[in-house]
Amino acid sequence: MQLPWDALATGHGLPPPGATVELEGVAFAPQDMPRGYAILLPEAACCLGCRPDPAMAVEVLFADEAPAGPGPHRLAGTWHALPAEDPTGWRWQLRGARALPSAAAPGPWLRRRALLAAGPLLCAAAACAEAPAPSPAARALVEAAAPMDLHSHAGHVILSRTRLRPFDPVAAPMREGGMRLIALAMVADSPTTTVTPDRRIEAYRSPAPGELYAHSKEAFARLAALVAGQGLAVVTDQASLRTALQPGAGPSVVVASEGADWLEGRLERLEEAVQAHRLRHLQLVHYRVNELGDIQTAAPVHEGLTGFGAEVIRACNRLGVVVDVAHGTYWLTQRAAEVTQKPLVLSHTGLSGRPGLRSRWITAEHARLVAATGGVVGVWPLMGAEAPTLRAYAAGIARMVDAVGIEHVGIGSDMLGLLATPAFGDYRETPALAEALLAQGFAPAEAARILGGNYARVLAATLPG
Structure with a gap:
């Protein structure tokens, strides 16, 4: 299923754990993180004052290497919701992710x-x-x-x-x-x-x-x-x-x-x-x-x-x-x-x-x-x-x-x-x-x-x- 970012913002229409989903966004790769890991955001962070919002960010664990550059990237993988007490503060994960051709249309x-x-x-x-x-x-x-x-x-x-x-x-x-x-x-x-x-x-x-x-x-x-x-x-x-x-x-x-x-x-x-x-x-x-x-x-x-x-x-x-x-x-x-x-x-x-x-x-x-x-x-x-x-x-x-x-x-x-x-x-x-x-x-x-x-x-x- 194609997962819209609105679902994360509202909590409505979220997939069940283990479902295969597709998600498109921009990759944010923190320093000192292993290869094959990124955080996907609906759009790029703009400046020094910005920080990823955990409610609107998805940890991505790639099956192979992460695609190069910030994107935008269209990804498919297995959806997981993290427990509220997760020490990293993130709420969502896409596991076994792989890159798909982007379907973005001009606005x-x-x-x-x-x-x-x-x-x-x-x-x-x-x-x-x-x-x-x-x-x-x-x-x-x-x-x-x-x-x-x-x-x-x-x-x-x-x-x-x-x-x-x-x-x-x-x-x-x-x-x-x-x-x-x-x-x-x-x-x-x-x-x-x-x-x-x-x-x-x-x-x-x-x-x-x-x-x-x-x-x-x-x-x-x-x-x-x-x-x-x-x-x-x-x-x-x-x-x-x-x-x-x-x-x-x-x-x-x-x-x-x-x-x-x-x-x-x-x-x-x-x-x-x-x-x-x-x-x-x-x-x-x-x-x-x-x-x-x-x-x-x-x-x-x-x-x-x-x-x-x-x-x-x-x-x-x-x-x-x-x-x-x-x-x-x-x-x-x-x-x-x-x-x-x-x-x-x-x-x-x-x-x-x-x-x-x-x-x-x-x-x-x-x-x-x-x-x-x-x-x-x-x-x-x-x-x-x-x-x-x-x-x-x-x-x-x-x-x-x-x-x-x-x-x-x-x-x-x-x-x-x-x-x-x-x-x-x-x-x-x-x-x-x-x-x-x-x-x-x-x-x-x-x-x-x-x-x-x-x-x-x-x-x-x-x-x-």
Whole structure:
């Protein structure tokens, strides 16, 4: 029998122990595990913050060697349910598994883009030769679009817990690739988070009173030093945004904070950051549950957005600061959409039909909450099981466009914030990304909205006059 993943999620229609079943998914192979063993998931883990959900994961014991690569794989084997007290924490097993030919069919987003996009996608999956230089049409698109990145740590702007890294070039790659503006983000909770042995980021301790406020001052100062040292313009209001959008303008930044942990429950610090650090883009939460609300990668505490979080959103609306709900739960985003009077941003994520319990991917319903405010969802260049190519990235962007509409999708690179290999990891590749969007089937005007026009609209609706 073909076993749908819905059966695991609902508990209905599960096969009896010993039944022969077929199951299709993506293989996750933990380190130091024997050959012939893997964990099958409905979709690839997306990032450091994700972990396999035992309720939606199947241990696979292969009859022979496991198939190469993450897949997706279609497997057949004998079904077993593990006892609740199993020490490993897993709940399901597929024993004596063997690989079958995949029966996956293209989704509606691929059919919508028709044959114009199908060839490049299949080529990317086959790891074909390096793409040719971007065409004159792609370069003209970049010049007209004024590309923008909704979330970036370019230049190694993040203040490290252990050592102070030298800055990398930011202005030069932006200028060479035509990237016009980036939301350059410091990270608010770094002193209290760690990378676990299984490569997740999570909070491991509570901060001391005032600790994250003091950290924010140092982190904003590092960002300011990078900006000044490389001659980057800072967009703070409508006039500076118009200047940044002029043809031939140099690279610019919007000062952003990934997490508002440094507020520590004190609203007056928001206006202080606006004045002292030119903050104009605030992500409410990151990798620790803070005073504003719950995060996707940890157990909920607040049932979404807190009352203080709602106060912060209202203050951001008043002060001209973009509100970013990345890393927040569906329930946080739902409440934020009810509170805000300005468009929301969800700066870096990807679309999934069924995200895992602690996944950073989001559903179409989650994305539509942001779109309903007039906002923008930034698609990140993590490709899961797919090869990290610009063609695959353009396909992921197309999936998001099909879910929320062309007016509500942008680029959220998380530049230098990812350990996995991204499909878009250098601003010099911006013309090649434009080429991939055109090859995906987007008209130039559509691609221009994705590359920068949609975020520019949100900034224009939010920044002070």
